[in-house]
Amino acid sequence: MSDNLGRGEALPIFIGNVTKTYGKVFALDDVSLDVKQGEFMTLLGPSGSGKTTLLMVLAGFTRPDHGSLKFGDREVIRTPPHKRDVGMVFQNYALFPHMNVAANVGFPLKLRNVSGPELAERVEGALETVQLGGYGERGIDQLSGGQKQRVALARAIVFEPRILLMDEPLSALDKKLREHMQIELRHLHDKLGMTTVYVTHDQREALTMSDRIAVINHGKLMQLDEPRTIYDFPANTFVADFIGESTFVPVSVSGGKVSYDGTALQTATTPDGAGKYNLMMRPERLAFVSGKKPKDVNVFKGTVSELVFQGESFLMYADLSDGTQVAVRGATQKDAMANVPEVGAAVSLGLHKDDTVLIPDTGDLPA
Amino acid sequence: MSWFSKAASETQITHGSRVWLYILAGLVMVFLVAPTVIVIPMSFSESQYLEFPPRTWSVRWYEHYFASSEWMAATRTSVLVAFFTMLVATPLGVMAAYGLFVSNLRFAHLIFLLLISPMMVPVVLIAIGVFYVYAKLKMVHTVGGLVLAHSMLAIPLVLIVVSSALKSYDMNQEMVARSLGASRLRAFMVITLPQIRFALITSALLSFITSFDEVIVALFVSGGDNATLTRSMFITLRDQIDPTIASISTIMVLVSTSLLVMAQMFGQNKDGT
CATH class of the missing domain: 3.40.50.300 (P-loop containing nucleotide triphosphate hydrolases)
Known part of the structure; x- marks a missing residue:
């Protein structure tokens, strides 16, 4: 230098x-x-x-x-x-x-x-x-x-x-x-x-x-x-929870295959062996999916339970079919906001496979 | 609008409704100050005896004081002892205050109480105890012995004044200084000490006064060639009523008040801010 x-x-x-x-x-x-x-x-x-x-x-x-x-x-x-x-x-x-x-x-x-x-x-x-x-x-x-x-x-x-x-x-x-x-x-x-x-x-x-x-x-x-x-x-x-926002969804792993609620998931890394895993969902990495399922994207279906406007972004809570509540965050430009479903509506959330990250469940999930 | 109906404070209380408070405060001040001040006119009396108010005025008792080799010797002893007490008590008290401040000792509070205990115990008990110890050690009637005994009485004051100054001092400064290359001692001398200097000066002056004004311990352990001024005054008073005492008192009041005023002035420059 x-x-x-x-x-x-x-x-x-x-x-x-x-x-x-x-x-x-x-x-x-x-x-x-x-x-x-x-x-x-x-x-x-x-x-x-x-x-x-x-x-x-x-x-x-x-x-x-x-x-x-x-x-x-x-x-x-x-x-x-x-x-x-x-x-x-x-x-x-x-x-x-x-x-x-x-x-x-x-x-x-x-x-x-x-x-x-x-x-x-x-x-x-x-x-x-x-x-x-x-x-x-x-x-x-x-x-x-x-x-x-x-x-x-x-x-x-x-x-x-x-x-x-x-x-x-x-x-x-x-x-x-x-x-x-x-x-x-x-x-x-x-x-x-x-x-x-x-x-x-x-x-x-x-x-x-x-x-x-x-x-x-x-x-x-x-x-x-x-x-x-x-x-x-x-x-x-701990790291997943402390850094950024995230929701944890319990998934089942067997023989290197990952599935949630009976549906197979594409993941960024394959977990080695069995054990309990959670899927980490970053609110800003979830996107609304309409129509056909896009390639390399896992889709989760749920119902909107809450919608909050926070200025530069909105925060939405949705209940998945098994009752897990996940957070979704998105930008508040006009076009994007037009696609945001209302409270009570059904919603399909897409998570790209590269963002589908499994965290070993060490039994210390934050409340 | 008369002064009585003017607001005395933000809450619109008038001076009139506060007159009783002013009178009470005035009386308290008079009672506090009068015994001290009354010796001043008495010291300028021509009379052989203490009298108030003096019928004729003179400075003969001041002349008598300054001409008497005994009084002068006692004065020298008092000043010497007070000076050395200041030199002993101030650094020891500062070190104790600093040590207790930075330590995480569980018993720090107890040690603090122990160190200020000379303030709680009746001085006459301390005097008797010190006398017996000194008798064994052959330290009765020595300047050194008196300095040590007076230091014991002065250290609590130093400890309290310096401790309270340290409370508002940010010890991170000393840590920064050390990380920047200063040894612990140097960090204390260059960074901490200058910022508690007013507390330091105040406690040095208080140490001096503590010794200079002290009579009970001095009665027990000073004497002979090393009798202090206060001791000699006390003994003289017992034997005869001599207006020399009044002139000495006046001088002592003057010295003590000016030292206290100095301490007060330094104290107002708040440490650590």
Whole structure:
């Protein structure tokens, strides 16, 4: 990368069998995870899932019970936070209110004995990177939420760390600014090329920004994949339910053949062996079918039980013949809305075979 | 419209209906302040005895105070002890407050109560206890012993003032500083300390006053060459009624109030915001 500001190369991270317990509760349960050099990795999970604990292990503020942590070739599990050389951005920015913007951004440089014109130059450079050039003399309380976020970011990247950690950095911003900052952060990552580990509970944010997403729940790694794979082929019911909307329909599997309510289904993957499976139905992947059954599409018949207009989309609930309620979501352009049946009407719903994904039933279906 | 019928607050309560409150508040203030203030005119009396109001005015008792080597020695001891008490109690109290604030100890609350217990126990009990311990350790009548005893009384104040300042402090700042390359000590000194500096100054001044004004412990464990001002005043009062006491009191009131006013002024610059 020609405009890579990094002093050294970005470092890969190897997390090996990390376990952390608080009393009898496993905050992290034997988590192993590799983050590639220069990758944007998101730790995604509900609150209390252990994702922040894992980030604190990376930063050095939480010492796991056992496990290994390597930055590149260096084992750092016993290294104190200030010797790990990672940039970190906190949820509430944690800017130093008794220093102005330049002193905040210059803080890590001063600790590294940078002074004089070089200090000023690098501080201004970092501020320009986050589009706050010329803001150095401002006080912290003169900044808006978005600007504070940028200063916190500038402070974390100014010393060109090879690893950048971020703990829900955008959650305090309003929706529009947050979505804007997601794109901007991603561009910044591509420009600086540091290995980034990003914690969020917002699945859309994770899908937007990440190279790969590690979904964490109850201290365990549930799935590690690229955003599309996570969304299209969730490994288990938790991931399918946590990311995006979905309805689960129990199906029967025998001899590699899948059927629902007596009708054979075409599926994206063939389940190996028997066991119980659920069909995951994403509301936006269901389409209304009229007339002849199209090729490669599974058709489900039901009755409309509810129809809700939600602005950019509508949400419809339909009861299938066996009583399972499925959700259907569609765009609200005029043409599309003309085809939406009314409440009480019979409806045929089509699901393309590539979207017909089976999830092993592990008995933890959400209510 | 007269002042009495004007609204005194947003709720349209008039000053008239509040007159009783003003009178009550005024009386409370008079009772609180009068005993302190009354020594001031008394100290400027010409008389051999304490009298109020003075018939003739003079500064002879101030001259007597400043000319007396005994009073001067006692003053030096008091200032010295108060100063060292401040130097001992402030850092210890700050460390205790910080330690309890960042620890996840289940017993943190109990430790806090233990540390502020000198405030709850009658001082005379503490004085007796300290006296017996010091008698064994041969620390009675030493400046060091008095400093330690006074520090025990001052630490609770430091602890309370600094703890409440830390409550509004965002400890994430210290974590950020550490992740950016500062050691824990450095993060505390450069990031945390400057933001609780007003609480720090306030508690240092309070420590000083606690020692400077203290008499009961001083009665027991100070003495000889190291008698404090308050102790000497108390002893003198018992033997004779000398207006020198009034002049010393006036000076002490002046010193204490100006320190308290300073503490108050620093306290108003709110920490952590």
